[in-house]
Amino acid sequence: xxxxxxxxxxxxELANEKYALKIGDVYEIIKMQPITPVHNSKPFxxxxxxxxxxxxxxxxxxxxxxxxxxxxxxxxxxxxxKSRDEMVGIVFDKVNQVLRFSNIxxxxxxxxxxxxxxxxxxxxxxxxxxxxxxxxxxxxx
Amino acid sequence: MSDIxxxxxxxxxxxxxxxxxxxxxxxxxxxLEKNIDDPEIVQKLFRAAHTLKGSSxxxxxxxxKVLTHEMENVLDRIRNHRLKVSRPVVDVLLECLxxxxxLKDEFVADRFCIKTDIRPIMAKLQGILAGSSDTYAQKGTxxxxxxxxxxxxxxxxxxxxxxxxxxxxxxxVCQVEIARDCQMKLARAYIVRNFLxxxxxxxxxxxxxxxxxxxxxxxxxxxxxxxxxxxxxxWEVRNxxxxxxxxxxxxxSFNSPEIMKxxxxxxxxxxxxxxxSMNAKVVDDAKRMSGRTVRIEVERLERMMDLVGELxxxxxxxxxAGNDLHxxxxxxxxxxxxxxxxxxxxxxxxxxxxxxxxxxMIPVQQLFNRFPRIVRDLACSLNKEVELILEGGETxxxxxxVEDIADPLIHLIRNAVDHGIESPEVRKRxxxxxxxxxxxxxxxxxxxxxxxxxxxxxxxxxxxxxxVAIQKKIISGEEAxxxxxxxxxxxxxxxxxxxxxxxxxxSGRGVGMDIVKNCVEKLKGVIDIETxxxxxxxxxxxxPIKLPMTLAILKGLLVKIxxxxxxxxxxxxxxIVRQPRKAIEFVNGQAVTVIRNKAIPLVWxxxxxxxxxxxxxxxxxxxxxxxxxxxxxxVVDELIGNQEVVVTNLGAYIGKVEGISGATVLGDRSxxxxxxxxxxxxxxxxxxxxxxxxxxxxxxxxxxxxxxxNE
Numbered sequence: 001x002x003x004x005x006x007x008x009x010x011x012x013e014l015a016n017e018k019y020a021l022k023i024g025d026v027y028e029i030i031k032m033q034p035i036t037p038v039h040n041s042k043p044f045x046x047x048x049x050x051x052x053x054x055x056x057x058x059x060x061x062x063x064x065x066x067x068x069x070x071x072x073x074x075x076x077x078x079x080x081x082k083s084r085d086e087m088v089g090i091v092f093d094k095v096n097q098v099l100r101f102s103n104i105x106x107x108x109x110x111x112x113x114x115x116x117x118x119x120x121x122x123x124x125x126x127x128x129x130x131x132x133x134x135x136x137x138x139x140x141x
Numbered sequence: 142m143s144d145i146x147x148x149x150x151x152x153x154x155x156x157x158x159x160x161x162x163x164x165x166x167x168x169x170x171x172x173l174e175k176n177i178d179d180p181e182i183v184q185k186l187f188r189a190a191h192t193l194k195g196s197s198x199x200x201x202x203x204x205x206k207v208l209t210h211e212m213e214n215v216l217d218r219i220r221n222h223r224l225k226v227s228r229p230v231v232d233v234l235l236e237c238l239x240x241x242x243x244l245k246d247e248f249v250a251d252r253f254c255i256k257t258d259i260r261p262i263m264a265k266l267q268g269i270l271a272g273s274s275d276t277y278a279q280k281g282t283x284x285x286x287x288x289x290x291x292x293x294x295x296x297x298x299x300x301x302x303x304x305x306x307x308x309x310x311x312x313x314v315c316q317v318e319i320a321r322d323c324q325m326k327l328a329r330a331y332i333v334r335n336f337l338x339x340x341x342x343x344x345x346x347x348x349x350x351x352x353x354x355x356x357x358x359x360x361x362x363x364x365x366x367x368x369x370x371x372x373x374x375x376w377e378v379r380n381x382x383x384x385x386x387x388x389x390x391x392x393x394s395f396n397s398p399e400i401m402k403x404x405x406x407x408x409x410x411x412x413x414x415x416x417x418s419m420n421a422k423v424v425d426d427a428k429r430m431s432g433r434t435v436r437i438e439v440e441r442l443e444r445m446m447d448l449v450g451e452l453x454x455x456x457x458x459x460x461x462a463g464n465d466l467h468x469x470x471x472x473x474x475x476x477x478x479x480x481x482x483x484x485x486x487x488x489x490x491x492x493x494x495x496x497x498x499x500x501x502m503i504p505v506q507q508l509f510n511r512f513p514r515i516v517r518d519l520a521c522s523l524n525k526e527v528e529l530i531l532e533g534g535e536t537x538x539x540x541x542x543v544e545d546i547a548d549p550l551i552h553l554i555r556n557a558v559d560h561g562i563e564s565p566e567v568r569k570r571x572x573x574x575x576x577x578x579x580x581x582x583x584x585x586x587x588x589x590x591x592x593x594x595x596x597x598x599x600x601x602x603x604x605x606x607x608x609v610a611i612q613k614k615i616i617s618g619e620e621a622x623x624x625x626x627x628x629x630x631x632x633x634x635x636x637x638x639x640x641x642x643x644x645x646x647x648s649g650r651g652v653g654m655d656i657v658k659n660c661v662e663k664l665k666g667v668i669d670i671e672t673x674x675x676x677x678x679x680x681x682x683x684x685p686i687k688l689p690m691t692l693a694i695l696k697g698l699l700v701k702i703x704x705x706x707x708x709x710x711x712x713x714x715x716x717i718v719r720q721p722r723k724a725i726e727f728v729n730g731q732a733v734t735v736i737r738n739k740a741i742p743l744v745w746x747x748x749x750x751x752x753x754x755x756x757x758x759x760x761x762x763x764x765x766x767x768x769x770x771x772x773x774x775x776v777v778d779e780l781i782g783n784q785e786v787v788v789t790n791l792g793a794y795i796g797k798v799e800g801i802s803g804a805t806v807l808g809d810r811s812x813x814x815x816x817x818x819x820x821x822x823x824x825x826x827x828x829x830x831x832x833x834x835x836x837x838x839x840x841x842x843x844x845x846x847x848x849x850x851n852e
Binding site: 034036037038039040041042045048049050053054055056057083084086088139 | 458750800
C-alpha cells in the first residue's frame with residue numbers, strides 16, 4: 001500500500017515549470033483564497049488561511065526558489081501538504097494531473113537553477129522529466 | 142486511631158481546616174489588640190482554638206492538640222474576665238500562632254516527623270495562666286467604677302465591700318445561667334443564692350428576680366463576699382448545683398462590656414439576654430449552612446474549566462458549520478433545526494460557563510485577612526503607628542487572581558509602611574496625625590476590579606529617583622532631563638531599582654517593584670501610581686475579575702491597519718481616542734500626544750509591519766494600550782468593533798512572530814492576526830534603542846545597560 005501510494009504523484013506548476021509531489025504528502029487541493037499576511041515572519045511565508053475552521057500557513061515557493069512571483073488566475077491552487085504533523089499550504093500556478101513514473105533518477109546538483117537538495121529525484125515520463133519535491137526539506141530549510 | 146483518619150482525603154480536609162482556622166485566629170488576635178474589651182473577638186478566638194483542638198485530636202496530631210488545649214485555657218480565662226488582655230498576652234498568642242503554622246507545615250511535609258518543640262511556648266502559656274490571678278490582685282481595685290454600675294450599691298453595701306477587702310476577703314461576681322428547660326427558674330435562682338450564702342455573703346443580685354416572671358429569668362448575677370477564690374467558687378457552683386447551664390465567677394472589680402451594657406440600664410438585661418440567644422441562633426444557622434457546602438479540590442474545578450473552554454470552542458465551530466449548511470441549503474428545515482438547537486446550546490454553555498466561573502470566585506476578604514497581622518508586625522518593628530483600613534472585602538474575584546496578587550500587594554503594603562509612612566515624631570513635626578493611615582480597597586468596575594493601596598506618608602521623591610537612577614546607570618543624565626514626571630516615577634518598576642539608603646529585611650532590597658509589575662502584567666492588569674510629595678502615594682491596580690475561560694477565547698477589538706484586519710485583546714485596551722493630527726508632537730523623534738494629561742508615545746504598526754501608511758487625515762484614531770505600568774498609543778485606520786474571538790496559535794511551522802500572539806477566524810470566515818501587546822511594546826522599545834544607537838554610535842557601555850533596561 002505504502003509503495004503504491006508513494007509511486008503516485010501530483011504534478012503542479014510553478015512559473016511554467018512542472019514539479020511533482022508524492023500523493024501521500026498531499027492532504028487537499030483548494031482554490032486560491034485571500035491570504036492574511038503575517039508580518040515579521042519567515043520571508044517566504046505568504047500568510048495564513050482558514051481551512052474549514054483550521055488556520056494553516058501558506059508558503060510562496062516562487063519566492064523561495066527565486067522564481068518570478070505568481071499572479072493569481074483562475075487556475076491558481078493552494079496545495080495543502082502534511083509535513084511534520086502540520087498542514088501547510090503551497091501556492092501553485094496550476095495543478096495538472098496525477099501520474100506514475102516509470103523510473104526515478106537521483107537529482108543533479110542543480111535543477112533549473114534551484115539547489116538539487118530540495119528534490120527527491122527526477123521522475124521520468126513519456127513526455128519528459130519532472131523534478132520531485134522533497135517536501136520536508138523545501139518547507140523547513 | 143481508626144483507619145479512616147489515615148486516608149489522604151481526611152488529612153487534606155484537616156490541613157484545609159487548620160489553615161482556615163489559623164487565619165481566623167490571626168485576624169482575631171490583631172483585632173483583639175485593638176479592641177481589648179470585645180468579648181465577641183475572644184469568643185471567636187476561643188472557638189478557633191477549640192476547633193483546632195478537636196480536629197487535631199481527630200487525626201492524632203498530639204502536639205497541636207496539646208498546644209491548642211493550652212491556648213484554649215488562656216482564652217477561656219480571658220473570656221471569663223479572669224485574665225486581662227495585654228501586649229505580652231497578645232505576643233504570646235501570636236507566638237502560638239507561628240508555632241501552629243510551623244506544626245502545620247511539618248505535618249504537611251511529613252506527619253510522622255514533627256520536629257517543632259512546643260515546650261517553650263507551652264511554658265509561656267502556662268506562665269500566663271499562673272500569673273493571671275496575680276494580675277487580678279494587683280489590678281483588683283482599678284475597675285471598681287465600672288463594676289459598680291452593674292450593681293447599684295447603696296452605702297451599706299459599699300461599706301461591706303470595703304470591710305471585706307480590708308480583711309482580705311474576695312468580692313466576686315457570680316454569673317449563673319439557669320438551664321432553659323428548668324421548671325421553676327425563680328426558685329432555682331433562690332437556691333443558688335442560698336448556696337452562695339453558705340459559702341459567703343450575697344450582698345447583691347441582678348436582675349431582681351422577685352419582679353420578674355418565671356420565663357424571663359435565665360441569667361442572674363450575684364455579688365458575693367467570700368473567703369474563696371473565683372476558680373474555687375466556680376467549681377463549687379458548677380458541681381454543687383443542678384439545672385445550671387453555665388457559671389462564670391470573676392472578681393468584682395473586673396471590667397466586662399456585657400455587664401457595662403447592662404448596668405447602664407438594668408431593664409435592658411432582658412434585651413441583652415435576647416441578644417445572646419439570637420447570637421446562638423445565628424451560630425446554629427451558620428452550622429447548618431456549613432453542612433450544605435462541599436470542599437472541592439481546585440484541580441477538579443480547573444478540569445471543569447478546561448472542559449467548558451473546549452465546549453465553547455466546539456460550539457462556535459458547530460455554529461459556523463450550521464451557517465455554512467444554511468448557505469448551501471437555504472430551504473432545508475433540518476438545517477434550521479440544527480441552527481436553533483445550536484443557538485440554544487450556546488445559551489446553555491454561556492450559563493454553564495458563568496456558573497463554573499462563580500465557583501472559582503472568592504471574596505477578596507480572604508486575601509485582606511492576611512494584612513492586619515503583616516501591618517501590625519511591620520509597624521511594631523519599625524516603631525511606627527499605622528491604622529489599616531480595608532474596604533470592599535466582599536468584592537469577588539477569581540481565586541487564582543487572588544492568589545497571584547497576594548505577594549505584590551504585600552510588597553506594596555511593606556513599601557507603604559516602611560518607606561511611605563513616617564515615624565510618629567516626624568509626622569507630628571509635619572503636622573500630620575501621628576498615626577499613619579494605610580487604606581487598601583477593592584472595588585468592582587465593569588469586568589475589572591480596582592485595587593488601591595494608598596498611604597498618607599511621605600510620597601515618592603522624584604528628585605531622589607532621578608539621582609538613584611542615574612547613579613545606578615539605569616538612565617543617563619541627559620535622559621533624566623528629558624523625562625516627564627510620570628516617566629521618572631515609573632522608573633521604580635525597573636529591575637534593580639531601590640531608593641532605600643539602607644537595606645533591611647522588610648523592603649529596600651531592590652527586587653520588588655519590578656516583581657509587582659511583572660505580576661500585574663501576567664494577570665493582564667494595569668498599574669498606575671499617583672504620588673504627592675508629603676501627602677502620600679497611591680497605587681491603583683486594575684485586574685480582570687475573571688480569568689479568561691480558556692486562553693483560547695478573548696474579547697478582541699477589531700481594527701484595520703492599512704487594509705488588514707487585526708484583533709487587539711480588550712484587556713489591554715484602555716480607551717480609544719480621536720485626536721487632531723495637530724496634537725501630535727515630536728520629542729526626540731518620537732511621536733507623542735497628550736491624553737488625559739499624560740504624554741503617550743504613538744506607534745504606527747504600519748512601519749513595523751511594512752504596510753504603507755494610509756493617506757493622512759485630519760484626525761487620527763488612537764487605541765490607547767496598557768500593560769502593567771506601560772502605555773502606548775496605537776494609531777489605527779479604522780475601528781470595526783469588538784467581539785469574542787477564538788485564539789488559534791500560529792503553529793510550530795510559523796513559530797513565534799514578534800508582535801503577534803495568534804490568529805482567529807472572523808465571522809466572514811476570513812482570518813485576522815491577534816496583536817500581542819507585550820510583544821509590540823517590546824518591539825517598539827527595542828527598535829527605538831536601535832535607532833538611538835545608530836544616531837550616536839560613540840556612546841559607550843552605559844548604552845548597553847540602557848538596552849537591557851528597556852527590554
